[in-house]
Amino acid sequence: MKVKRIIALALALVMCFAFAACNNNEDPQTDDPGATNAEEGQTEANLSFANEGTLMIGGIGPLTGDNAQYGNAVKLGAELAVAEINAAGGINGYEVEFRMEDDIGQDEKAVTAYNNLKDWGMQMLMGTVTSTPCKAVSTETEADNMFLLTPSGSSVDCIEPDTAFRVCFSDPNQGLGAADYISANSLATKIGIIYNSSDTYSTGIKDKFVEEAPAKGLEIVGEEAFTNDSATDFNAQLTNLRDAGAELLFLPIYYTPASLIMTQAKAMGYTPLYFGSDGMDGILGMENIDTELVEGVMYLTPFIESSTDEATVKFVESFKAAYPDQTQYMNQFAADAYDAMFIIKAAAEKAGVTADMEVAAIGDAMKVAMTEITIDGVTGTGITWDASGEPTKQPRVAKIVGGEITAA
Amino acid sequence: MKFLSQLISGISLGSIYSLIALGYTMVYGIAKMLNFAHGDVIMIGAFVVYTACVTGGLSPVLGVLLAIVACTILGVVIERLAYKPLRSAASLAVLITAIGVSYFLQNMALLVFGSDTKQFSSVVSLEPVVLADGNLTITGETIVTIVVSLIIMVALYLFVNRSKPGKAMLAVSEDKGAAQLMGINVNGMIALTFAIGSALAAIAGALLCSAYPALSPYTGAMPGIKAFVAAVFGGIGSIPGAMVGGILLGIIENLSKGYISSQLSDAIVFAVLILVLLIRPTGIMGKKINEKV
Numbered sequence: 077m078k079v080k081r082i083i084a085l086a087l088a089l090v091m092c093f094a095f096a097a098c099n100n101n102e103d104p105q106t107d108d109p110g111a112t113n114a115e116e117g118q119t120e121a122n123l124s125f126a127n128e129g130t131l132m133i134g135g136i137g138p139l140t141g142d143n144a145q146y147g148n149a150v151k152l153g154a155e156l157a158v159a160e161i162n163a164a165g166g167i168n169g170y171e172v173e174f175r176m177e178d179d180i181g182q183d184e185k186a187v188t189a190y191n192n193l194k195d196w197g198m199q200m201l202m203g204t205v206t207s208t209p210c211k212a213v214s215t216e217t218e219a220d221n222m223f224l225l226t227p228s229g230s231s232v233d234c235i236e237p238d239t240a241f242r243v244c245f246s247d248p249n250q251g252l253g254a255a256d257y258i259s260a261n262s263l264a265t266k267i268g269i270i271y272n273s274s275d276t277y278s279t280g281i282k283d284k285f286v287e288e289a290p291a292k293g294l295e296i297v298g299e300e301a302f303t304n305d306s307a308t309d310f311n312a313q314l315t316n317l318r319d320a321g322a323e324l325l326f327l328p329i330y331y332t333p334a335s336l337i338m339t340q341a342k343a344m345g346y347t348p349l350y351f352g353s354d355g356m357d358g359i360l361g362m363e364n365i366d367t368e369l370v371e372g373v374m375y376l377t378p379f380i381e382s383s384t385d386e387a388t389v390k391f392v393e394s395f396k397a398a399y400p401d402q403t404q405y406m407n408q409f410a411a412d413a414y415d416a417m418f419i420i421k422a423a424a425e426k427a428g429v430t431a432d433m434e435v436a437a438i439g440d441a442m443k444v445a446m447t448e449i450t451i452d453g454v455t456g457t458g459i460t461w462d463a464s465g466e467p468t469k470q471p472r473v474a475k476i477v478g479g480e481i482t483a484a
Numbered sequence: 485m486k487f488l489s490q491l492i493s494g495i496s497l498g499s500i501y502s503l504i505a506l507g508y509t510m511v512y513g514i515a516k517m518l519n520f521a522h523g524d525v526i527m528i529g530a531f532v533v534y535t536a537c538v539t540g541g542l543s544p545v546l547g548v549l550l551a552i553v554a555c556t557i558l559g560v561v562i563e564r565l566a567y568k569p570l571r572s573a574a575s576l577a578v579l580i581t582a583i584g585v586s587y588f589l590q591n592m593a594l595l596v597f598g599s600d601t602k603q604f605s606s607v608v609s610l611e612p613v614v615l616a617d618g619n620l621t622i623t624g625e626t627i628v629t630i631v632v633s634l635i636i637m638v639a640l641y642l643f644v645n646r647s648k649p650g651k652a653m654l655a656v657s658e659d660k661g662a663a664q665l666m667g668i669n670v671n672g673m674i675a676l677t678f679a680i681g682s683a684l685a686a687i688a689g690a691l692l693c694s695a696y697p698a699l700s701p702y703t704g705a706m707p708g709i710k711a712f713v714a715a716v717f718g719g720i721g722s723i724p725g726a727m728v729g730g731i732l733l734g735i736i737e738n739l740s741k742g743y744i745s746s747q748l749s750d751a752i753v754f755a756v757l758i759l760v761l762l763i764r765p766t767g768i769m770g771k772k773i774n775e776k777v
Contacts, residue, residue: 301747308698312493333698345621362602364603
């Protein structure tokens with residue numbers, strides 16, 4: 077009897093914990109209505125437009141659920157850009173109206189959201205935020221010949237239709253960006269790689285890097301792998317790479333194994349340069365991280381808050397002014413979405429899109445115009461697109477100096 | 485030189501496996517059950533050290549002592565609540581319960597400490613030994629782990645074979661019913677086994693995270709499984725076997741990573757395990773048991 081009572085008590089405790097956990101998850105949602113109010117306040121200002129009619133741009137992303145952080149950042153970034161575009165007279169003299177629907181990060185919800193937006197009158201889509209829903213929605217946009225620009229869907233198959241484009245690098249193209257940067261800045265010529273062979277993200281970047289390296293004058297002296305199950309001890313890989321004479325280690329992996337690699341290399345007395353992909357972003361946020369250990373580490377990232385270029389400074393200032401209470405959303409997703417809106421503006425002006433055009437006609441005009449524009453944005457400079465929808469841009473590179481993330 | 489360097493890395497990895505395997509083998513040898521939650525007790529031990537030393541600012545020695553106390557209590561409580569009620573149940577039921585306890589501990593740690601990885605500060609302040617112009621480095625953590633594993637191995641061996649409670653444990657492991665008839669407190673002995681095993685887990689946790697300083701709620705899971713393999717490799721239930729099995733496993737893993745393929749190292753390790761078990765089914769130092777018909 078006594079045992080049963082103890083078990084009952086323990087179960088009750090577990091339930092309390094479980095509910096407490098649920099509450100934590102809901103916090104981002106409760107933040108959200110505030111965002112909408114702040115935004116409406118701005119759009120109600122006196123605006124004048126040269127032409128009658130409105131361009132309707134839809135957005136889809138996870139505003140609730142596990143990935144709500146991403147969706148809300150995209151929503152705020154896009155709304156900020158729309159407010160600025162309207163204040164400057166809109167696109168081709170038409171007012172821009174933006175509406176974001178929630179997909180909870182799930183593909184079937186994203187398709188429902190897409191249909192709702194079509195009923196609302198959407199003419200172009202800025203979305204979706206995450207990769208799996210983006211793939212599902214891109215099948216729908218292909219049938220409608222709807223223009224799609226995803227800010228942050230990085231998986232290769234997100235933009236298969238002709239009318240689909242993206243702002244961020246695809247996963248493998250980070251390998252290209254890294255090879256470009258390392259060779260353009262002559263960081264090193266002898267490169268060693270440690271990658272996670274059980275992860276498509278890591279393997280994809282590694283393959284692209286290895287493919288591009290010889291043409292850029294980079295010599296790959298060793299490729300070493302690990303898996304999720306053997307991500308603790310890297311001494312064997314490090315010994316091989318050190319003996320092969322690698323001056324720079326390219327680490328297309330997440331920051332936890334990367335921190336272990338750096339610790340073990342330091343213990344061996346091996347001090348190469350480190351260059352990572354955007355998975356390295358967050359290494360400084362690790363609790364109790366030794367800032368000396370990560371000093372000088374570089375990685376690709378779309379957005380660096382402390383960057384001093386014009387676009388970033390302007391974005392950071394206006395974001396802080398528009399959403400003083402929600403600066404936690406000022407991240408790469410907000411930056412991608414902010415850029416996405418200005419990319420749509422540039423392409424629509426090039427294509428001469430008008431408010432009374434049909435969805436399919438806009439799609440045809442935009443897919444040509446996208447390949448003709450060059451954008452200097454927050455997430456990169458000199459961004460151009462080819463017909464595949466992949467962006468080509470100078471990547472932004474962050475460097476850790478004195479425990480701070482700086483633009484390299 | 486490269487070979488020596490790879491060998492030393494292997495021994496250093498193996499010494500961690502040995503230390504964890506000692507706890508596994510101890511519990512299996514006496515209670516005849518696989519305590520799959522052992523790896524997670526290690527993780528809890530490491531979190532106690534982290535909280536005490538990094539958040540609380542205590543000295544490393546005090547932190548480890550605190551972790552030993554916390555893990556001993558945790559081990560006894562787990563045994564009392566999860567395993568003792570199943571003493572007469574099928575061994576499969578106990579095995580499943582152990583897996584359940586393992587998940588329970590991981591999820592508790594997720595709730596309490598969060599899922600983000602923490603950078604562990606080493607509890608070892610010994611300077612590394614650098615040989616051959618910096619081409620060979622033996623870290624302080626490796627030296628301490630090997631020395632601690634050896635001390636624990638000898639102490640456990642002497643305790644089990646020479647002391648009175650140790651002999652009582654052996655009796656329990658051979659025949660619970662007979663031991664009880666001889667006046668041995670069977671439940672007490674099994675609780676003592678878990679207490680010792682969990683105390684070892686606390687030490688293993690502190691040294692594991694000193695050598696590989698990324699601490700998350702899943703830190704103990706994979707080393708736990710590898711150490712279990714090491715225990716089987718050396719002959720599960722045998723105390724020197726766990727030590728030998730752990731070191732050998734570490735060396736094989738590292739040499740195959742260094743010389744054959746870093747992708748295939750786990751496959752090679754397990755292939756060797758299968759070979760060893762085909763030739764010696766009870767492991768390298770396991771006792772041959774003649775079944776009486």
